[in-house]
Amino acid sequence: MNDYLSIVTELLIGFVFLFIVIKFLGKTQFSQVTPFEFISAIILGELVGNAIYDEEVKIGHIMLAIFTWGAIIFVVEMLTQKFKRTRKLLEGEPNIVIHQGQIKYDALKKAKIDINTLQSLIRQQGYFSIQEVEYGIIESNGKASVLPKSEYDTPKNSDLKVPYKPVNLPITLILDGEVVFDNLKEVGFDEKWLKDQLAMQSITNYKEVLYAEWLVSKPLYVVKYEKRSS
Structure with a gap:
């Protein structure tokens, strides 16, 4: 019974401290996942997971490990904000994989994705053929940004000369x-x-x-x- 109670207690404490760290670090830990943030999320999860099933790991160890790793992430985030040269290393950079309708194979190779993956990413943006795309960019978080060719672009109200109507929130x-x-x-x-x-x-x-x-x-x-x- 004590073992079960110990697991529940450590889970609750781990959750609370992980939540505090995530709130402190901001939304980047669960919205735009860069390679460094992905690693940090795994490590934070492992810290709590190992603590639950390792009887030698105490609550104080969990707290120290979480806050230490949280401090490392915070320092890295500060570095990327203040020093532009560190952003490419720690956050990655966008790769233009389609330029003026032409697929850039070197950029695909650099982004480590194949044609099938590229097609999937483009479909997720609402375009079902590479022929519809003028520019395609693989962002540092792995998502695709697509600028379609003019004949496939969705017309805006301004293009159709539709009179302005105010937008209200329900x-x-x-x-x-x-x-x-x-x-x-x-x-x-x-x-x-x-x-x-x-x-x-x-x-x-x-x-x-x-x-x-x-x-x-x-x-x-x-x-x-x-x-x-x-």
Whole structure:
């Protein structure tokens, strides 16, 4: 029983300290993964994983290892921000693998990807043929950025001379049967207005509503809970 309790305790402590380190270092550890960040994520996971199953490793060892590695990552991040020459080494650099519609095999080789992988990366950007691409760049995090040829590019409203229309953000007012009062206040309405809007849709209780959303110049959008068949 003590072994199980020890594992649970070490997991919880490891999670807390890893979370603190990740929050301190910022979103780069889980969004744009560079080679160095990938290595750091593996090592941080190994530190906790080994500690769980190694009885000789104490909680203090876990804390020291995590904060030491976190300090190393922080120093490296500071170096890449202040000294441009270190960025290429630690973060990598983008590779232009398609230039003016032509595949650059040397760049593909440098990025260590083959044609099949390139096709897959391009498809993920919404283009299903290399012939549609004018420029293709493999970013340092392994993702592809694509600039299509003009005949395959999506036209913008400005290209079509479409008149400007303001873009508004939908606001959630009810979620899981509960009113989000902060959002209601933000849009400038009160609870009486909300009740009146619901009454217009024959709803008398918030608990009937799964989701309600407000958008400028549109009626309140309401999704009711499905009635369960008896």
